[in-house]
Amino acid sequence: MAVMLSRSSRQLCNVSLCTFALHKWRCYSAQGQIPSQVLDSFRAVVGNDNVSTGTSVRAQHGRDESVHSCRPPDAVLWPKCVEEVSELTRICHRHNIPIIPFGTGTGLEGGVVAMNGGVCFDLLKMDKILNLHEEDFDVTVEPGVTRTALNRYLRDSGLWFPVDPGADASLCGMAATSASGTNAVRYGTMRENVLNLEVVLSDGSVIHTAGKGRRARKTSAGYNLTNLFVGSEGTLGIITKTTLRLYGIPETIVSAVCSFPSVQAAVDSTVQILQCGIPIARIEFLDDVMIDACNRYSKLTYPVTPTLFLEFHGSECSLEEQVTATEEITKSNGGSEFSWARDQEMRNQLWKARHNAWYAALALRPGCQGYATDVCVPISKLPQIVMETKKDLEKHTLTGPIAGHVGDGNFHCLMVFNSADLEEVQRVHEFTKRLARRALALDGTCTGEHGVGLGKKQLLQEEVGHTGLKVMEKIKTVLDPQNLMNPGKIV
Structure with a gap:
């Protein structure tokens, strides 16, 4: 918890995994400014109305429901499709600008705090419910779709999505934090209920973790990339679609x-x-x-x-x-x-x-x-x-x-x-x-559902061990070599 850390501890958190490129970016961030030509590039992709550097808007996107102090981004962007997310990410990649994905802001571990400034991608305008397959009990949604919005849409189908963390969180945000809640004892957590993810990586490339359009209930094909991104808290990529298991409404x-x-x-x-x-x-x-x-x-x-x-x-x-x-x-x-x-x-x-x-x-x-x-x-x-x-x-x-x-x-x-x-x-x-x-x-975990975020990084190392954490850091480095994706979180 930031409010409970000493100044030296906060400084250690801030420099974790920072590369020289990110230190160069921090000089912009310290002034609260982004070069005008970069802002113009953002506007060319999403339009003037979907780029903001206003103080109140930035502050709104610089904190969640946790105790961690507000650290606002330097700009907020509202992409409307995966193509815009990809192009905006390419711009950030070229200019070494950190990226913080933002859903509904209901997190509890400081996951949206802009530790090193940068740009917040507010994904709530991507709010389409896609490809409902009632006979196969699955659906694909964009990151602006919340849990209650999906269940409202499903009401007449006889199906529902049971993972319920309490807050009306966005479903892609729930995947990013591996959320669960009151129904997990019977229906499982997000890890058990995500079949596929569309993810934009730090260089703007787009992957589908189970293969494009795949929605099989089980697979033995290769590494489990889907679960690599479930719980990654925006540190490996931006989740732009998730395919979810659905269930019949109980009699x-x-x-x-x-x-x-x-x-x-x-x-x-x-x-x-x-x-x-x-x-x-x-x-x-x-x-x-x-x-x-x-x-x-x-x-x-x-x-x-x-x-x-x-x-x-x-x-x-x-x-x-x-x-x-x-x-x-x-x-x-x-x-x-x-x-x-x-x-x-x-x-x-x-x-x-x-x-x-x-x-x-x-x-x-x-x-x-x-x-x-x-x-x-x-x-x-x-x-x-x-x-x-x-x-x-x-x-x-x-x-x-x-x-x-x-x-x-x-x-x-x-x-x-x-x-x-x-x-x-x-x-x-x-x-x-x-x-x-x-x-x-007692052979348990330091976080059952809130995630690591800012406050539990040391506890994560104690939980998975030095070697386990080093493997996580290597995965992070391979997928995000410039440490642009939500830097300062988890590792």
């Missing part, structure tokens, strides 16, 4: 809420449900602090105890079996009777409250800053890490309600702190490092 959907006497009981129930092979669609954990915050913010009345939000998808018969088995497990762990949400309006209200957990947490301390941690461990280790984390928060008197997609071992501490209190800032910084390293010690 029946029911949601339930169940309260528990302790964190241990709630998390144990989660692990047991999964170990029994119950095909649950969503299983979300909120600790007592988080459920209290959600009650206040969303005007709910649930008991202020550790709580599971559950959702079941399937036919009437299959749901009856799923629910019966789940209730037996939760009751054996001291869980309450299920509180049901059967109709769509009640279910939407329930999950809106869960998705609003971030804002509910911030409302606990109005005027304070928020930071969402993001670790993931094997599910058998989940009770241990959640209990240890609760004790850590209490010991260091920190406000950090816990909410998580515990069905796949992923949870978040939503840290709320006074950024003007340097002592508290330091305690939060030390806690987040301890949490990530606790996850690594």
Whole structure:
């Protein structure tokens, strides 16, 4: 987190992987200027209205929803097709100008911060839904298409795209960050649901990671280039199309809420449900602090105890079996009777409250800053890490309600702190490092879905090792030798 790094640490982040060409560009960036002839070249490609150097526009594109300070680009461009993206990229390549792709700006790790100035490619005007194949359960979309826009388009087809990170993120941005969310326990993350990508590389060339037009459900043909770019956070290329798996809308959907006497009981129930092979669609954990915050913010009345939000998808018969088995497990762990949400309006209200957990947490301390941690461990280790984390928060008197997609071992501490209190800032910084390293010690990861961005570069090295990081750096160098694609992130 930039706000929590020393000045020397920030400087180290800024020079990572910088080449001489990028240092030359930084002299322009420091002045906030791009040569007029370069701007004219951009305008010749996309038109005057799609190039901006305005202060407010640049500031809007220089930060996301994270705690990282705004670092605006030197210009913002709005391409309307892949050909324009390719030509703009060629111009940047010729002039050694960094490129930062921008979708909806909902990232949580500083992925759009312009560490070395450069040009932001705002891709939201590329908003076409292409090549829907209902019989094959797949669709291709441009980067301006968001998750809710796609599902609205699919409504009458009987299909839907289930990956739901909470925010209405762009689907290509979700691919770039390997997003997941509440439905991942049943439907997987973006890594499992992207079939093909169209990507513009740093020199302007265009590749299709699985071959142009290919959309097979599986392949053994060569290296897995698609998954190389899923999670690359804009550091290897600009994703301009993604082909996605779709699913049939379930015949029946029911949601339930169940309260528990302790964190241990709630998390144990989660692990047991999964170990029994119950095909649950969503299983979300909120600790007592988080459920209290959600009650206040969303005007709910649930008991202020550790709580599971559950959702079941399937036919009437299959749901009856799923629910019966789940209730037996939760009751054996001291869980309450299920509180049901059967109709769509009640279910939407329930999950809106869960998705609003971030804002509910911030409302606990109005005027304070928020930071969402993001670790993931094997599910058998989940009770241990959640209990240890609760004790850590209490010991260091920190406000950090816990909410998580515990069905796949992923949870978040939503840290709320006074950024003007340097002592508290330091305690939060030390806690987040301890949490990530606790996850690594339990064979987990420092980020289940938010990505590495700016704040977790050191943790990435600890996770994959020195040799693993060197391989990533070599891949970056081969695909982006001038380090123009979103420099300063991941490696």
